[in-house]
Amino acid sequence: MLVEGRHFLPHAEPHALGHKALAVNLSDLAAMGAKPRWALLALGVPAVDEKWLAAFSDGLFALAGRHGVELVGGDTVRAPQRTISITALGEVPAGAALLRGGAKAGDDIWVSGELGGAALALAHPELAEVAARLHAPEPRVGLGKRLRRLASAAIDVSDGLASDLGHILERSQVGATIEYDRIPRPAALGRFGTGDQEQWILSGGDDYELIFTAAPDRRDEVMQISGALKLALSRIGSITAGAGKLQILDASGRPMTARGGFDHFGT
């Protein structure tokens, strides 16, 4: 559920908003290896604004069309502020869904694309080169499908690396060691202080990349997928036996303090 004033600004560009509202749902399906099929849209609006609705719909249907997603239901009501709730449904062969609970000690930890760009764009709206990371995330549907029966666990980065990887660790009852310098990031981050960079890379949300784990003997297959999709897939660390423990190492191998991700009820 996306609420105006909290998840997006009143003047947010409606085409991008329509795209993103669906994209974040398709990203959840991608993280499970599912093929998106259907979506339902519940929309609350203060008044009928035909121009806004047309642009919002265009953004939503353009992404839906690219992924073969059909809008099969929903609801439109009046609400004090624009409110968007989308349910997306997909299909995956029985037993092939990517889950959070399958990571094993010794598995590699991979991430698609780059992290921190969306958080940087939120903090610095003037940076045109990262704006799309925040406003037009691309759900990694093709990657998710190719990771079926390859990845041992997967999740998408909605709340930040530390927080979302934490869900895998919790469900899989394992730990992880991440090498901070290996985490791919947009070049524009280099212009800012190391504290901000760490915050955006480790705890920035909204990147909608996939984090996944896979046995080390699957590295060649992962690299083949990267080549086929023309999508960077970076090995950033390993799963360890220490249940729930997330250790992030700096360039000299010293542990950094991991910060939590975005708290839905935080301040």
Add this chain to the structure above:
Amino acid sequence: MLVEGRHFLPHAEPHALGHKALAVNLSDLAAMGAKPRWALLALGVPAVDEKWLAAFSDGLFALAGRHGVELVGGDTVRAPQRTISITALGEVPAGAALLRGGAKAGDDIWVSGELGGAALALAHPELAEVAARLHAPEPRVGLGKRLRRLASAAIDVSDGLASDLGHILERSQVGATIEYDRIPRPAALGRFGTGDQEQWILSGGDDYELIFTAAPDRRDEVMQISGALKLALSRIGSITAGAGKLQILDASGRPMTARGGFDHFGT
């Protein structure tokens, strides 16, 4: 999508609200003859109120449990006012779904239970005997399933008889004649003026009864279902050939003026 201040009052009893939020969705499935299976809940709340959430969940899960519905996903966010968006999913054998487009001239028009009670309860909250019609509607799931391959068209009464029957007429390209006196209604309505009564019975929403059409040679079967479910099923009129025309006749057979149902964007 149910929005506080528009679809329910801030002090609405949370247990009843949890029930109703799911019930209106199960009612949509019932109207298609589907067996409810899964639901997803997106919930916006201004703050974490454990007591409210517990009562809301109790109401929702009690109804879900009675119908074998599993909550399989959702989202919780902060919003300026409580906002509830539920997606319910069900199953129906291929080709057996009840649709709006199958009514044929000569078909009987039936309605389950009574109409007007929810609108009366909204107008007169002091009437304890009809409060449940508004706050605890019972989705007609059992009826919907039994109407598969029997009813030619069906819909649930969410916006009012005239409006919802209108959807059947539009999709089926037929008309209808309704005998006003045959429409079943709570006894408590008799205490109020005829103008109010007509408004509540013909255009009151929120009753969540089923309107359905069936060939006249299926009357015995409909009555058997009524007996088996201990649920009144009343024949209130007939489908006619006049596309889109809804005629409501008073006790002396004279046409009454049909009023439209609740307009989501009306005043």
